[in-house]
Amino acid sequence: MQALAIDIDGTLTRADGSLDPRVIDPLRTWPDPVVVATGKALPYPVGLCEFVGIPVRIIAENGGAVYLADDDLLEFTGDRERAQRVIKRYTDEGHSLGWGSVDFVNRWRETELAVNIDQQLEPLEEIATDEGMRVFDTGYAYHVTAPTVDKGVGLRTVGTRLDIDPSSFAVIGDSENDAAMFDLAGVSYAVANGDDTAKAAADHITEATYADGMLEALEALRE
Structure with missing residues (x-):
């Protein structure tokens, strides 16, 4: 097992954008830190973590906002x-x-x-x-x-604050805004519905789409 950074839209969701409830227990029981990394504004991943029942560790706004419950510090970068x-x-x-x-x-x-x-x-x-x-x-x-902000910058910040090298993370996502994290991660998965940029940057592409692909990636990581 290893620390996990995971996107929301297109990765934890169904095709209609709704959260697939099957992702909740795998995230709750993941033994290492789970970081939710999204383009959404800050309240969305905060709410997701709280409803799933995992510590609030988030990268929001494509890397522009980072919060970790571990040190209770909220950082903003961007313009x-x-x-x-x-x-x-x-x-x-x-x-x-x-x-x-x-x-x-x-x-x-x-x-x-x-x-x-x-x-x-x-x-x-x-x-x-x-x-x-x-x-x-x-x-x-x-x-x-801002051109200096992306999820990779956010993941570096998270890694520094958790004392975890970004290369120790597994990352799962679907979009070009996940590619910067893929480049830093020890292993990365693009779900099959991902865009061309995400697929080109990922180490692996799942056979399944959306949350099914995410669950497939988690199973591969467990093995």
Whole structure:
């Protein structure tokens, strides 16, 4: 067994985005530290850890926010002010974030901002580049974030604070925002529904998709 860093969307979920309840017990019983690493805002992985019943160890906002119950320290990196400038220029050009009038996706974000995957990507990327930012396409949203922030940076921070080398982690994910963690991990798995970037960076690609793929990866790690 080894420490585990795991994505949420597309990895712990079904195809419809709902959490697959079969993932709960394997995470609860994993004997080494489990870190939930996601592009979602901070409250989502916190809530997930609490409902699953595991210590709150999280990398949120694609590496922009890191919290560990072990030392009760919350760290932020990134540039939300610049992300906000990107979003303002994007909306001033007539584009929409695509979340409706009550935007829970961005309401609690501290280090980045996200645009619905149904919105236009090209102008968002152009504005982000002009502002010195970048866009992560996670398959669920377009995340405007600082170029120095990714989940790999978050995993290094977690490793330092837990005194665990990133190469001692197993990582499971599905998206380009997981690739930086894959590069650091001792072993990495992309679930079969993963995007091309994740699959190219992973050591292994599961045969099954979504949570089935995650469970397949955990079984391989146990063996």
